[in-house]
Amino acid sequence: MSETRYIISDAAKRVAVEPHVLRYWEEELELKIPRNEMGHRYYREKDIEILKMVKTLKDKGYQLRAIKMEVDAMMDGEKKDRPVERRFEVVEGNQESKQEASLVTHKEQQKTEVEAADRMAQFRLIMSELIGQAIRENNQELSTAVGSSVAEHVVKEMDYLARDREEREDERFRRLDEVIREIQKNRQEVAATTEANAKVKSEKKRKGFFKKGK
DNA sequence: CTTAGTTTAACCTCGTTCTA
């Protein structure tokens, strides 16, 4: 089955923006818009859907930076792990960074995580509404155009995507748990080292004291 | 004042169509 391709002017009409705006978004959002043999952009249905969502979010007042985060996730499905990966970079990085990370207070860490989770929850709510709407519209079009067999395929695809998403969520929480354990372990190591150093210091002091005493 | 987002303008390339 060949996919429908739209040139930039047609895509712009469908998204209800000017062609130069699509080029601008492509650049700013780092969208992977494919090119034909002439080097001209062509847009597929999924690209149009993403751009429509970008437009909707823009209309709601979101900045391109914020939209970019969600578009990244839609494009490669990797974004949801990113905050955890950042922390992994810290934990798996050099010893200094490791210790630095371990020194972050528990309260600060909790606060940051709650705020991030809050923002993410709000964003997901909006996105799920938008995606739901797009899917409903899409399903309606599909059902009239190609009949129920395609709709069944779409439902299966959605089911697969939902399961895939759940699995990624599970993986994310598992990794988050690992990071927290790693940080706690580092804290314990630092505490143990500090304690050992203090012991050695007091031992030296004691020995020095006896030497002086002689 | 600065910044982000958008618009406009200038100029180039390439493919298609028309005409001598």
Add this chain to the structure above:
DNA sequence: TAGAACGAGGTTAAACTAAG
């Protein structure tokens, strides 16, 4: 068939506007 005209799309830079 060659070349001009035209349209579509490209890049780049500068200007404009609104909000913080």
